Amino acid sequence: MKKCIIGTKVGMTQIFDEKGKVVPVTVVAAGPCVVVQVKTVENDGYESVQIGYGDIAEKNANKPRKGHFAKNDLPLKRHLKEFRLTDCALGVGDVIKPDIFEIGDVVDVHGTSTGKGYSGNIKRFGGRMQKRSHGGGPIHRHPGSLGSSSSPSKVMKGKKLPGHMGAESVTVQNLSIVKIDAENNLIALRGAIPGPKGGVVTITDSVKKA
Numbered sequence: 001m002k003k004c005i006i007g008t009k010v011g012m013t014q015i016f017d018e019k020g021k022v023v024p025v026t027v028v029a030a031g032p033c034v035v036v037q038v039k040t041v042e043n044d045g046y047e048s049v050q051i052g053y054g055d056i057a058e059k060n061a062n063k064p065r066k067g068h069f070a071k072n073d074l075p076l077k078r079h080l081k082e083f084r085l086t087d088c089a090l091g092v093g094d095v096i097k098p099d100i101f102e103i104g105d106v107v108d109v110h111g112t113s114t115g116k117g118y119s120g121n122i123k124r125f126g127g128r129m130q131k132r133s134h135g136g137g138p139i140h141r142h143p144g145s146l147g148s149s150s151s152p153s154k155v156m157k158g159k160k161l162p163g164h165m166g167a168e169s170v171t172v173q174n175l176s177i178v179k180i181d182a183e184n185n186l187i188a189l190r191g192a193i194p195g196p197k198g199g200v201v202t203i204t205d206s207v208k209k210a
Contacts, residue, residue, distance in 0.1 A: 003100050004083040004204045005030045006053035007187065009111070011197050015179065015188065025178050025188040028109075030203060032185060033096040034074060038088070049085045051096060052077025053200070079200055099182040106209045108173045111194040111201035115167035125160040170194035174206050 007030030014022050037050040056078040058066070069076050072092050090096070101107070121127040121143045130140050143162070146155045155161075172193055179188035193201055 002085060002087065002205055003105075003107075004049070004051070004085065004202065005096050005098065005100060005187075006033050006051060006079055006081055006200065006202050007031060008054075009193060009195050009197055009199045009201055010186070012192065017178075023178055023190060024192075025190055026193045028187045028189060028193070028201060028203065030098045030185055030187045031096055034077065035090050035092055035094045035096065036069065036072070036074060036077070036080065038090065038092055039082075047084065047086060047088065048082050049088055049090055050080060050082045052080050054078035081202060083202075083204065097182060098180050098185055098187045101177055101180060101187065101203070103177055103180055105177045106174055106206040107177060107189070107203050108171055108206050109175055109189065109193040109201050109203055110169070110171045111199055113166050113168050113170045113194045114196045114199075116165035118162065119165035120162045121160050124162065124165045127160065174209065 007028040010027040010029050012024065012026050014024050017023050031053065033051040033053045035049055036052045039046065039048045039050070041047055052069075052074070054077055056076050058076060061076050065076065074093060116123075120141055122129060122141050127143065130136055130142065130144065132140050143160070146159060146161075172191070175189045175191050175193070177187060178190050180186070181188075187203065189203075195201060
């Protein structure tokens with residue numbers, strides 16, 4: 001990984017390419033991000049860069065966060081994320097903007113998926129409904145049998161049952177950058193990315209380009 005940035009999902013739209021074909025894109029308000037800390041093999045045992053994104057009022061920051069930023073006289077940021085960058089030429093205080101990427105770059109986007117709340121096994125896992133006639137009763141959407149009886153006398157781990165759906169860490173790989181608006185700090189990515197509008201996402205080099 002050599003490039004990274006943090007941003008906010010704006011929403012989806014469509015644009016036209018050079019051939020006049022419609023391309024569905026997701027717009028991300030990416031950066032500007034500031035490099036807060038650089039870790040090296042000599043001092044920390046590995047290479048990484050910690051970057052901050054999103055302004056935060058001083059009254060809303062706790063004492064450790066204030067000290068971390070005051071160490072290098074940097075403005076307070078709401079979100080902090082560490083990236084394992086190799087051959088990094090960034091230094092503390094450097095600003096990362098969308099123009100770090102180029103049109104046509106293939107990237108991975110990481111975010112938190114939209115929360116769906118408590119859901120049944122049909123919506124959550126695509127389970128099958130039971131018969132809705134001949135005495136089925138009010139159990140059409142129930143999960144049915146949960147396993148064996150006397151042996152092993154328990155519900156096996158991993159059984160697909162109702163529970164909290166969504167709000168999980170998700171990475172979508174191999175999305176291409178269609179357009180970059182460096183002046184307004186916007187990046188248009190082909191396809192959909194995880195999370196709701198306003199959700200924080202990270203954009204990095206693709207780990208396995210298609």
